[in-house]
Amino acid sequence: MPDLSVDFAGLKLKNPFVVASSELTNTLEKIKRAEKFGASAVSTKLCFLKVPFFAKPYHIVEKRAGFFSPSGDRLSVEDAQKLIDEAKRKTSLIIIANMMGPGGELNGWANLAKKLEDAGADMIEMNMSCPNIGLMAKQLGIHASPELGAALGQNPDLSREVTRAVARAVNIPVMAKMTPEANTPIVAQECSRGGAAAISAINCPQSLPGVDIYNEGRPIYPNAKNQSFAGLCGPWIRPLAYRHIAQIRMRLPDIPIAGGGGLTTWRHAVEMIMYGATVPTFCTLFYLKGFEVIPEIEKKLTRYMDEMGYLTLNDFRGIALRYIVSPEKVEYLNMIPEVNLEKCNGCGICTRIGHCLVINLVDGKAQVVREKECYGCGVCYWMCPRDAISMLNKETGEKVKLPGW
Numbered sequence: 001m002p003d004l005s006v007d008f009a010g011l012k013l014k015n016p017f018v019v020a021s022s023e024l025t026n027t028l029e030k031i032k033r034a035e036k037f038g039a040s041a042v043s044t045k046l047c048f049l050k051v052p053f054f055a056k057p058y059h060i061v062e063k064r065a066g067f068f069s070p071s072g073d074r075l076s077v078e079d080a081q082k083l084i085d086e087a088k089r090k091t092s093l094i095i096i097a098n099m100m101g102p103g104g105e106l107n108g109w110a111n112l113a114k115k116l117e118d119a120g121a122d123m124i125e126m127n128m129s130c131p132n133i134g135l136m137a138k139q140l141g142i143h144a145s146p147e148l149g150a151a152l153g154q155n156p157d158l159s160r161e162v163t164r165a166v167a168r169a170v171n172i173p174v175m176a177k178m179t180p181e182a183n184t185p186i187v188a189q190e191c192s193r194g195g196a197a198a199i200s201a202i203n204c205p206q207s208l209p210g211v212d213i214y215n216e217g218r219p220i221y222p223n224a225k226n227q228s229f230a231g232l233c234g235p236w237i238r239p240l241a242y243r244h245i246a247q248i249r250m251r252l253p254d255i256p257i258a259g260g261g262g263l264t265t266w267r268h269a270v271e272m273i274m275y276g277a278t279v280p281t282f283c284t285l286f287y288l289k290g291f292e293v294i295p296e297i298e299k300k301l302t303r304y305m306d307e308m309g310y311l312t313l314n315d316f317r318g319i320a321l322r323y324i325v326s327p328e329k330v331e332y333l334n335m336i337p338e339v340n341l342e343k344c345n346g347c348g349i350c351t352r353i354g355h356c357l358v359i360n361l362v363d364g365k366a367q368v369v370r371e372k373e374c375y376g377c378g379v380c381y382w383m384c385p386r387d388a389i390s391m392l393n394k395e396t397g398e399k400v401k402l403p404g405w
């Protein structure tokens with residue numbers, strides 16, 4: 001039976017299912033539910049010394065475009081202390097305290113971290129990544145320090161100094177949470193220099209959803225008349241998250257990384273670990289499907305590890321990184337598409353691919369007619385709705401089935 005436990009910056013996690021900071025973790029009741037369905041750790045909802053402005057959550061679930069969250073409920077120090085204290089006493093979870101100090105004011109960061117440590121937190125997560133505070137202070141002129149959230153996380157030197165202040169103030173490990181709006185490997189490196197024991201990434205990039213085009217461009221939030229810029233999260237940011245995690249891991253080979261952003265299946269968790277994450281983290285998945293999905297993910301992850309002969313997560317951590325090279329070093333295989341005529345129903349989708357005239361319909365079936373022009377990109381394979389196209393290695397004759405989604 002594979003061992004799913006993880007040592008994360010000295011914290012013993014019984015499995016790699018970490019709930020990312022959000023309204024999923026702002027009450028004891030929800031934290032208990034996370035425990036009930038098998039999570040090992042939660043990062044509590046963002047806490048401030050002084051909450052800078054009122055914010056109530058409002059979301060759009062645009063099924064093909066994303067999950068948009070422009071704002072969220074924040075915890076006061078007292079709320080966070082009470083929550084952490086209760087969660088430590090009433091659950092067996094590892095409790096990570098997500099917090100943001102007052103902009104670049106280092107003492108404020110240190111004081112807040114100390115208070116959360118005293119409340120029982122196992123780890124501090126310095127939020128230098130929220131897209132909805134500091135960046136917006138700059139963009140929309142709200143009354144909040146411009147050095148909050150993602151605006152702080154874009155400044156490697158200040159991030160390092162904030163980390164140093166927090167790491168000196170507490171005896172528990174501190175983790176710095178990165179914004180994808182920054183050069184994350186550099187910011188992570190500076191935070192590590194400042195004493196961060198771990199890095200988490202990524203928080204949401206800033207975004208804007210579509211609008212009601214028949215109603216003067218009004219926003220489509222069900223509970224708001226106007227809108228702010230929104231954090232985009234969920235499956236739509238997963239490749240962006242992989243990129244950041246891989247780049248951070250390539251720069252910092254040893255630092256523990258909590259890697260999240262768009263993970264929704266056991267396979268995504270494996271991919272994230274293969275790109276170098278120490279543990280995967282999940283947020284939007286639980287927003288949309290509940291913590292109930294954890295046991296299924298655990299079962300499938302265990303089955304996969306069994307099949308592959310992996311005994312621990314260490315056995316495959318970071319193994320995908322060796323395939324990342326600079327563009328001029330990419331080695332190409334000599335591939336062409338091969339059509340399975342029994343499966344092909346002549347829909348013609350593969351003949352309409354904009355950049356390619358290689359396939360045409362012949363007698364109502366797809367056929368490779370301009371093989372010399374084919375550079376084996378595989379778009380026809382990905383686009384075929386009937387799985388009728390596979391890729392053939394012209395040198396070895398081997399048929400390579402690209403992995404499906």
Ligand SMILES: Cc1cc2nc3c(=O)[nH]c(=O)nc-3n(C[C@H](O)[C@H](O)[C@H](O)COP(=O)(O)O)c2cc1C
Nearest residue numbers: 020021022046069202203233234261262282283284
């Ligand atoms: C509604 C909402 C609230 C969030 N609140 C916080 C927060 O308080 N602190 C934080 O560091 N990240 C917060 N996040 C970001 C998530 O923790 C996570 O980093 C991000 O959503 C990407 O992961 P996902 O695609 O799995 O959701 C929030 C995300 C959402 C959707």
